[in-house]
């Protein structure tokens with residue numbers, strides 16, 4: 001089924017650290033990892049994980065905007081997402097959140113946390129304006145790169161070339177990349193997933209589709225893990 005959940009190409013909307021931990025199977029991650037959250041938007045992951053001692057940098061084109069404008073963009077997303085959930089609520093698993101109102105409250109709380117951290121984080125270089133597929137980081141600047149709710153989700157808006165270039169760029173800056181979810185906005189497995197995996201395997205990189213303990217989009221309980229160092 002298509003057309004029920006329409007969003008402007010990658011509208012800002014933010015999830016929290018507990019959600020990221022399940023999306024990316026991060027429980028037990030050793031302290032002081034250098035983590036890139038790419039397409040981080042108004043997620044509170046960076047704010048929360050930094051406080052726990054991880055060295056997290058969030059990258060997103062959104063960070064070219066001042067806080068007050070980001071608040072306006074979040075409000076616009078809120079209306080679009082509420083409308084999408086009204087028309088396509090049956091495509092989601094509600095066990096964890098209960099109701100659309102509870103889900104929205106969870107998201108707004110994460111984004112409030114992000115907004116409270118934003119200006120301090122900008123000054124400290126933890127929030128950096130940047131856009132895939134070209135990132136302003138040195139090779140292997142991070143131990144792990146994460147991308148939540150951008151790559152694969154917006155498969156209708158961003159083509160295979162964009163996905164390939166973006167995944168290779170994430171691999172340039174980190175030896176391990178994790179991407180969640182693998183479904184598009186229509187709740188179908190992304191049309192780009194298998195071609196991206198084929199391409200990576202053709203370069204000798206190891207990929208794994210890992211089941212995770214999170215499912216909100218029905219069937220959206222898989223994460224792609226890429227080990228970016230080809231055997232020599």
Ligand SMILES: C[S@@+](CC[C@H](N)C(=O)[O-])C[C@H]1O[C@@H](n2cnc3c(N)ncnc32)[C@H](O)[C@@H]1O
Pocket residue numbers: 009010011012013014015016038039040041042043059060061062130131132133147148149150
């Ligand atoms: C739905 S939000 C996801 C935010 C966060 N990762 C999360 O899961 O809560 C998608 C984000 O992708 C960002 N985005 C759009 N184009 C991008 C690009 N070319 N490179 C990196 N991020 C981009 C948007 O600005 C937006 O913040």
